Amino acid sequence: xxxxxxxxxxxxxxxxxxxxxxxxxxxxxxxxxxxxxxxxxxxxxxxxxxxxxxxxxxxxxxxxxxxxxxxxxxxxxxxxxxxxxxxxxxxxxxxxxxxxxxxxxxxxxxxxxxxxxxxxxxxxxxxxxxxxxxxxxxxxxxxxxxxxxxxxxxxxxxxxxxxxxxxxxxxxxxxxxxxxxxxxxxxxxxxxxxxxxxxxxxxxxxxxxxxxxxxxxxxxxxxxxxxxx
Amino acid sequence: xxxxxxxxxxxxxxxxxxxxxxxxxxxxxxxxxxxxxxxxxxxxxxxxxxxxxxxxxxxxxxxxxxxxxxxxxxxxxxxxxxxxxxxxxxxxxxxxxxxxxxxxxxxxxxxxxxxxxxxxxxxxxxxxxxxxxxxxxxxxxxxxxxxxxxxxxxxxxxxxxxxxxxxxxxxxxxxxxxxxxxxxxxxxxxxxxxxxxxxxxxxxxxxxxxxxxxxxxxxxxxxxxxxxx
DNA sequence: ATTTCCTTTTTGGCAAATCAAAATCAGGGA
DNA sequence: TCCCTGATTTTGATTTGCCAAAAAGGAAAT
Numbered sequence: 322x323x324x325x326x327x328x329x330x331x332x333x334x335x336x337x338x339x340x341x342x343x344x345x346x347x348x349x350x351x352x353x354x355x356x357x358x359x360x361x362x363x364x365x366x367x368x369x370x371x372x373x374x375x376x377x378x379x380x381x382x383x384x385x386x387x388x389x390x391x392x393x394x395x396x397x398x399x400x401x402x403x404x405x406x407x408x409x410x411x412x413x414x415x416x417x418x419x420x421x422x423x424x425x426x427x428x429x430x431x432x433x434x435x436x437x438x439x440x441x442x443x444x445x446x447x448x449x450x451x452x453x454x455x456x457x458x459x460x461x462x463x464x465x466x467x468x469x470x471x472x473x474x475x476x477x478x479x480x481x482x483x484x485x486x487x488x489x490x491x492x493x494x495x496x497x498x499x500x501x502x503x504x505x506x507x508x509x510x511x512x513x514x515x516x517x518x519x520x521x522x523x524x525x526x527x528x529x530x531x532x533x534x535x536x537x538x539x540x541x542x543x544x545x546x547x548x549x550x
Numbered sequence: 551x552x553x554x555x556x557x558x559x560x561x562x563x564x565x566x567x568x569x570x571x572x573x574x575x576x577x578x579x580x581x582x583x584x585x586x587x588x589x590x591x592x593x594x595x596x597x598x599x600x601x602x603x604x605x606x607x608x609x610x611x612x613x614x615x616x617x618x619x620x621x622x623x624x625x626x627x628x629x630x631x632x633x634x635x636x637x638x639x640x641x642x643x644x645x646x647x648x649x650x651x652x653x654x655x656x657x658x659x660x661x662x663x664x665x666x667x668x669x670x671x672x673x674x675x676x677x678x679x680x681x682x683x684x685x686x687x688x689x690x691x692x693x694x695x696x697x698x699x700x701x702x703x704x705x706x707x708x709x710x711x712x713x714x715x716x717x718x719x720x721x722x723x724x725x726x727x728x729x730x731x732x733x734x735x736x737x738x739x740x741x742x743x744x745x746x747x748x749x750x751x752x753x754x755x756x757x758x759x760x761x762x763x764x765x766x767x768x769x770x771x772x773x774x775x776x777x778x779x
Numbered sequence: 780a781t782t783t784c785c786t787t788t789t790t791g792g793c794a795a796a797t798c799a800a801a802a803t804c805a806g807g808g809a
Numbered sequence: 810t811c812c813c814t815g816a817t818t819t820t821g822a823t824t825t826g827c828c829a830a831a832a833a834g835g836a837a838a839t
Contacts, residue, residue, distance in 0.1 A: 326796065350816060362797055364818055369795090381804065381817060411640070412666040422660055429658035431651055437641040555826065579786060591827055593788055598825090610787060610834065 325428035328397045329356060330366060331375060334386055335394035346383030395459035400435060401427040402448035402455075407438050409449045416449045416500075417491035432457075450491075451482030451501040451538070466538040469517055470531070472507045475543050477522070479504050482538040490536070498524025499537060554657035557626045558585060559595060560604060563615055564623035575612030624688035629664060630656040631677035631684075636667050638678045645678045645729075646720035661686075679720075680711030680730040680767070695767040698746055699760070701736045704772050706751070708733050711767040719765070727753025728766060 323331070333355055337347045353363035371378035375390035386394060404423040408414045414422075430438075439445075439457075446462050448454055453461040464481065472478045480503050483494055494500060498521035505521040517534040520526040529537075552560075562584055566576045582592035600607035604619035615623060633652040637643045643651075659667075668674075668686075675691050677683055682690040693710065701707045709732050712723055723729060727750035734750040746763040749755040758766075 359798060360817060412663065412670065414666060422663055425658045429654045434651055437643060441641065588828060589787060
């Protein structure tokens with residue numbers, strides 16, 4: 322069995338590989354930084370993983386997952402996201418406090434328990450942040466999402482995904498009615514000022530920096546216009 | 551934070567300390583055997599725990615928990631038993647398959663999650679095997695239970711506790727209607743033959759060896775006689 | 780009092796995962 | 810071309826748990 326450290330490495334490589342704007346190989350320094358270890362540690366760990374056939378390692382360039390490693394990574398990711406949804410749906414926790422919990426539980430949950438949770442939740446495909454939950458075989462549904470700025474003037478659109486798991490940000494998003502499932506209009510995008518103005522359905526209009534707006538994605542198609550009294 | 555190894559040591563010492571027929575100190579060999587390590591490993595680990603003030607160590611005699619160690623042990627035990635109940639009640643798992651699951655999960659569950667589970671389950675005081683669940687402060691209710699043999703000829707009594715977590719045994723107990731909460735009559739105890747004959751309310755009469763019967767405890771007082779058609 | 784046997788402790792070593800700091804490499808600019 | 814800089818890799822050490830096997834204790838039996 323893979324140790325929880327190994328699971329963390331694989332999961333993180335997967336996330337970095339599939340992040341937008343990522344090259345074909347994940348550089349050591351970046352990986353080390355995200356995992357909170359010094360670069361040397363990452364290098365030696367990656368060499369071990371390479372020997373185990375879980376990653377392909379290109380010295381002085383970076384790593385990528387092997388098919389075997391990807392499968393394991395998806396397995397971990399499935400547990401992580403399923404646990405997050407479980408904590409919110411079944412235990413009623415706030416979505417801002419679930420990430421760290423899931424980070425620990427993802428290594429302790431058996432396939433048997435996962436199956437029960439999956440069933441209890443009705444075979445869900447999305448976690449509370451709008452990220453896809455891989456199925457037991459590692460397959461994830463793909464959605465066509467666009468960043469907030471691309472929805473300027475398109476009328477009412479639905480928030481689909483929030484790509485930032487920090488507590489403060491998630492609380493901010495919640496307070497302002499920007500959670501996945503909520504509707505909003507992108508009123509204006511001022512590229513020069515770097516400000517995006519949105520009008521959430523339930524919540525007062527507000528301005529976001531371009532960076533911040535980039536962490537929120539919406540469904541591409543426009544949703545039915547709501548009658549504004 | 552205590553590592554999960556430390557938690558296991560403390561929990562096990564607690565269980566052995568409070569087991570019936572136990573002396574004031576738990577001998578190294580026994581501890582090592584139950585934890586699945588060689589004696590030398592236990593000795594060195596215990597010395598570490600003693601330095602941390604979690605146990606009192608009497609060389610060549612044994613260990614016992616310090617107040618600090620007992621508190622931690624009860625904390626772990628609470629998580630273990632609560633998780634077991636959770637797996638049965640919420641996820642609908644069979645009580646014969648929950649022990650090992652709980653063994654891993656007990657180290658990964660935060661106080662916050664525990665509180666949610668506790669609430670969801672309605673502040674339970676007993677786990678699926680009839681063992682008491684310590685509360686958040688480490689206090690457990692005490693019950694007056696007696697072994698099966700002491701209930702000979704007392705009419706209908708209620709099974710209260712099963713002291714064996716092995717899968718086969720738990721499945722046997724379930725199949726024969728001997729789970730906690732079920733009623734039965736102890737028809738006869740033959741000390742010479744070493745056989746206890748019981749008649750479960752739902753299940754056919756059966757004989758148990760003395761050893762086996764000792765793993766089942768019942769409420770001391772007799773329960774209302776059920777009308778046998 | 781001695782021996783024997785069983786338990787416990789000690790000693791020396793190993794594997795996983797980490798850090799600190801020195802060494803190495805690779806690419807861009809002078 | 811040569812050097813500088815920043816990223817990467819090596820090297821040597823540390824910590825935590827573990828095992829194997831030798832050494833030491835203690836209690837009961839001779």
